[in-house]
Structures are given as C-alpha cells and as structure tokens.
Amino acid sequence: MTLIVETVFDLDALLTDEERAWRDKARAFATESILPVAEVDFENKHFRRELIGGLAAQGFLGMHIKGYGCAGAGAVSYGLVCHEIEAADSGWRTFVSVQGSLAMSAIAKHGSEEQKQEWLPRMAAGEAIGCFALTEPQGGSDPAAMTATARRDGDDWVIDGAKRWIGLASIADLAIVWAKDEEGVVRGFIVPTQTSGFEATPIAGKWAMRSSIQCDIRLDGVRVPASAQLPNARGLSAPFACLNEARFGIVWGAMGAARSCLEAAVQRSRTREVFGAPIGSRQLVQAKLADMFVEYEKGMLTAVHLGRLKERGALTPAQISVGKLNSVREALEIAHTSRALLAGDGITDEFPVMRHAANLEAVRTYEGTDEIHQLVIGRELTGLGAFA
Incomplete structure (x- = not known):
C-alpha cells in the first residue's frame, strides 16, 4: 500500500x-x-x-x-x-x-x-507481559527524588513505595521495579505481580490513551529473593538506559501519528467542496498541507539519522532528546492543523485525527516532557545544567 x-x-x-x-x-x-x-x-x-x-x-x-x-x-x-x-x-x-x-x-x-x-x-512470544515501574506520584521528571525503598532482610529484599502512570501494570506478569536501597542507590528488581503486597490499579478518567492501560502501583512490604535483583543495575543510569530505548521509538512513532493525520487532511482536501471547488484547490489550504508535509519529512529524516547513529553505537542522550522533542511537538501541530482542515467532521471518529491528537498529548508528557528535553539539549549546548 x-x-x-x-x-x-x-x-x-x-x-x-x-x-x-x-x-x-x-x-x-x-x-x-x-x-x-x-x-x-x-x-x-x-x-x-x-x-x-x-x-x-x-x-x-x-x-x-x-x-x-x-x-x-x-x-x-x-x-x-x-x-x-x-x-x-x-x-x-x-x-x-x-x-x-x-x-x-x-x-x-x-x-x-x-x-x-x-x-x-x-x-x-507474548506469553509473559512486563511493566516498568519507575515514575512516582509526586512527579516523573525528577527520578532522583525517588521515594520507593528496598531494604535487605536476611537473604531477601523488601520493597515499599508507590508508582504512578505505569503502563500495563494491571495485566503484567512481572514488573521491573526501581527503588533506593539503604545507601540511597537506585536498584532494579524483577517482581512477579502476584507477589504479596503488590497492587496495580488502572487509572480512570483518561482522555488520552483510552485503549491502553496505565496504573497506580502500591508496594507494601513486597518481599523478593536476592535473585530478583538485576545485578548490573546500580544508579539512575540503569533505568535511563531503558528510557532512551523507549524515547528512540517515540521519535519514529509520533511521526506515524502525524502521517495518519496528514493523510486524512490531504484526502479530505480533494473531496470536500466549498464555494464550488475542492478545498485542496485553495492556496491557503495548499500552504497548510505543504507546511505539514515539510515538518513530517524533516521528522522522518531526523529519525533515520538517529537510527543510523544508533546502529553505529554513536547515539547520545541529547540527540535522542532532539528527536523526541521535535517529533512529538510537530506531530501535535500537524494533528491540530489537520483537524482544522477537516472542519466539523474533524472532531468525529470518521477520521482518526482527534484520537491521535489526544493520544499525542500523553506521548508529549511521558518519557520526558518538552521542557525536560529542552533542558537536556540546553545543557549539551552550554555545558551548564539548569534543571533546578
């Protein structure tokens, strides 16, 4: 096709x-x-x-x-x-x-x-579903302020705390749980979700990601054996290495949502007639379509470039931030402009645009907000941190 x-x-x-x-x-x-x-x-x-x-x-x-x-x-x-x-x-x-x-x-x-x-x-094989329990209720942008704890008790670890916005948690078979040990070092654990004291509750009232699952997690004296600890995960660099994998996928994925919206706008511009002609024959409409298309292609070229860097082992976190910030921000702008070109029909489920726009609002927030990625890029440019 x-x-x-x-x-x-x-x-x-x-x-x-x-x-x-x-x-x-x-x-x-x-x-x-x-x-x-x-x-x-x-x-x-x-x-x-x-x-x-x-x-x-x-x-x-x-x-x-x-x-x-x-x-x-x-x-x-x-x-x-x-x-x-x-x-x-x-x-x-x-x-x-x-x-x-x-x-x-x-x-x-x-x-x-x-x-x-x-x-x-x-x-x-899809036989076991996993989730990644890092974000906490007080705010996901500052994982260094993590309050979940893991303490040694004999040969076991006992984990206490709370997590929020954890995808798939209520249907997962295992959770990768991040918590600080007695020395304040962040560690990762594989926690079977049937473990006593682990409770995941789907978050209700969402206007985005409605066909997806995000949860609150409560960890109340969750006891796991020493073998549950991820042995090579010490410090925040461990979960961040995984987040960078997910952010890389978002660079590409957000442009997929943008493409769907742009396709809908182009097709509708050919068939919707106003003042005796298809709206696609109007200069203002063509200008909007052209601008959306250019931003879409710029986003795809960035994604391919980042992919080639990743394959060479040369991709940096700041470069991923460039891609995530640009892709999601431009995808949302494309969705909004497409909605406008579709006029009233753009708010119906006859077209996918409003669904994509709503979902992209969530994508904009998770794996680092626009502001966090701006600060990552700013630090790379200046050598000065401005997070606090």
Missing part, C-alpha cells in the same frame, strides 16, 4: 530491503488488526489483549534484542515498526515500547543470564 505522502518524498531510497520488509509487515498488521477496532476501542476504553499474540508472532516484541527468541533487528527497522504501529494507534506503539524497550531491555541490559533465559523468550 502506497501512501500519498510517499509519492512526493522518496524516503525508501534511504532504507535497505530488510528495513522495508519490516516496515511493510508492520503496516499490514496495523492496517488489518489495529485500525478496524481503533476507534471503538478508544471510545469504550478497551484494551484488546488478543492482539498481543499477533504482535509477538510478527516478531515485534523486543525485536531490537539479539538472542533469547528475539529478532535482533536493526535500529531503523525497529523505528519503522514503531512508526507503522503508531500510525494506527499510539496505545499499541506504547505497548510495544513498554514490553520491549523498557521491561525486556531492562532484563537484557542489566539482568543475569539466568534472568534473561527465564523471561526474555516468554516475553518475546
């Missing part, structure tokens, strides 16, 4: 055959399995768990990890999958990110060989 936006700017020329194959496979799955139910699931706040098996069968879960039943795909291939999934719905790209870029990456990067063997093949 060739999209309108692909006929103007030849992005395919920058991709390998393998990357295009991953892209096409993800587009087919998103078109056939997610899009037909996206609007009704958003309306009904329904998480369609039966889609997980399909995502796993396509090899999308933890696809950037090598071995352990994972595909070992390149960074650009992974990005293209995120792009296509989010073009259908941000909630399902979020699922892919939480499962693969956060929970599975935490085990792959920081876990023991035994932990990798136990969990990663099951998670890649």
